[in-house]
Amino acid sequence: MKRDDRFQLSRRAFVAGSGAAMAAATLPGRASALSGDLVVSNWGGSWNDYMYDSFERSAFADNGVDLVKDLAPVSERKTRLLAERRLPRSSVDVTWLSDSDAFEMNDQNVLEEIDYSQLSNADTIIPQLQSPYYVPAIYGGVVVLYNPNTVSTPPTSFADLWNPEYKGRVGLYDQIYFNYIYAAALVAGGDMSNVEPAFDKLMEMKEEIQPRLYPSHDALAAGFENGEIDISANYSARAQLWNANGLPIEMAYPDEGAIAIAFGVGVPKKASNREAAYAYLDAMLSPDGMANIARKTYYSVATTDASLSQEEKEKLEFTDAQKEKLHFVDYDYAAENDNAWLDWWNKEFKG
Known part of the structure; x- marks a missing residue:
C-alpha cells in the first residue's frame, strides 16, 4: 500500500434504537477482486490521520489496493466533483462529506445511490441516520462549551451566550456561522425551517455582548486557553477532544436541544x-473501525455494534433524552438560503 498525496491541493431527532483488517474480506470474492488505486477524498491534517489510523491502514495493507489521498478543504473538493460530472470518470472513488455537503452533492447529481446489500454491517446503521446517497460514520451536535474555572454557574441554554455577564468573552468560530444562526433562531422562537428570528437576535449579541470571532477551531481553543473567552457554542466532540488534551472545557447540553451534525x-x-470503494465503506462500518473512529474523533458513531466499552459509550454518546431533542438540518431550506445567510453574516454581523 502506498500513501500517495499526489492529489493534495493547497487546499434529522432520534433515539438509537471482526476487525477493520478483515472488513474487506467479509463479502464473498471481494478481497481477491480488489486491485488498483483507491482515491480517497478527505480533509487533510489530523482528520485524515484519524481515518488512516482508525481503519484505512489495516484494511488496505495487503489486498492489492493502493490507497491514494486527495486532501483539500471541502469547498475545493466539491467544486472539482461538480466539474467532473462532464468527464467519463471521476478523479476520486470515495469522498468524505458532512451531511449537508452530501445532500448538496446528491442534489447536483454527483453521488451514486448506495447499494447497502454490498455492505456486511449495513443493518447496524442507526435508521434515522441512514441515507440513500452517503454512508454515515459519525454524528454529534452543536452544544454550549464553557470554562468551569471562570464560569461559576454552568450554562444550560444557547440563550446563555446573550448573558451580559459574558460581554466580550463569548467566542464564535467564524466558519460555522450557520450553526449560530440556527442557535439564535431556537432562542428567539424560530426553528430549523424558519431562522428569520435569528438575525435580530444575533445583532443584539453583536451590539450588547460583543463576541470575539475566531478563524478556526484551534484558534477558538487558544482563546479559551489564554483566557480571552469563557463560553462558546461548538461541536460536542470538540469539548471532549480539548478536555482530553488538558484544556479545561466542559460541555453543556442546551435546553433548546443540540443542532445535529453528521x-x-x-x-x-x-x-x-467501485469495488474498492465498497470495500472502504465496509471496513469503515466494521465494529473495530467504528470504535477506533469514535476514539479518535470523540464523536458518536452511526452504528449500534461498535466495539466500545460501556464506559466509552457513556462518555461519547448523547443520552436518549438528549437524542430526542436533537435538531436536524432542513436540507432543502438550508440549500435555498445559505448563500444569503453567509452574505448577511459577512456584511452585517461581521461588518
Missing part, C-alpha cells in the same frame, strides 16, 4: 474503482 462517505457516480 459526517460520512459518498461514492461519486463515475468512480473508477
Whole structure:
C-alpha cells in the first residue's frame, strides 16, 4: 500500500434504537477482486490521520489496493466533483462529506445511490441516520462549551451566550456561522425551517455582548486557553477532544436541544474503482473501525455494534433524552438560503 498525496491541493431527532483488517474480506470474492488505486477524498491534517489510523491502514495493507489521498478543504473538493460530472470518470472513488455537503452533492447529481446489500454491517446503521446517497460514520451536535474555572454557574441554554455577564468573552468560530444562526433562531422562537428570528437576535449579541470571532477551531481553543473567552457554542466532540488534551472545557447540553451534525462517505457516480470503494465503506462500518473512529474523533458513531466499552459509550454518546431533542438540518431550506445567510453574516454581523 502506498500513501500517495499526489492529489493534495493547497487546499434529522432520534433515539438509537471482526476487525477493520478483515472488513474487506467479509463479502464473498471481494478481497481477491480488489486491485488498483483507491482515491480517497478527505480533509487533510489530523482528520485524515484519524481515518488512516482508525481503519484505512489495516484494511488496505495487503489486498492489492493502493490507497491514494486527495486532501483539500471541502469547498475545493466539491467544486472539482461538480466539474467532473462532464468527464467519463471521476478523479476520486470515495469522498468524505458532512451531511449537508452530501445532500448538496446528491442534489447536483454527483453521488451514486448506495447499494447497502454490498455492505456486511449495513443493518447496524442507526435508521434515522441512514441515507440513500452517503454512508454515515459519525454524528454529534452543536452544544454550549464553557470554562468551569471562570464560569461559576454552568450554562444550560444557547440563550446563555446573550448573558451580559459574558460581554466580550463569548467566542464564535467564524466558519460555522450557520450553526449560530440556527442557535439564535431556537432562542428567539424560530426553528430549523424558519431562522428569520435569528438575525435580530444575533445583532443584539453583536451590539450588547460583543463576541470575539475566531478563524478556526484551534484558534477558538487558544482563546479559551489564554483566557480571552469563557463560553462558546461548538461541536460536542470538540469539548471532549480539548478536555482530553488538558484544556479545561466542559460541555453543556442546551435546553433548546443540540443542532445535529453528521459526517460520512459518498461514492461519486463515475468512480473508477467501485469495488474498492465498497470495500472502504465496509471496513469503515466494521465494529473495530467504528470504535477506533469514535476514539479518535470523540464523536458518536452511526452504528449500534461498535466495539466500545460501556464506559466509552457513556462518555461519547448523547443520552436518549438528549437524542430526542436533537435538531436536524432542513436540507432543502438550508440549500435555498445559505448563500444569503453567509452574505448577511459577512456584511452585517461581521461588518
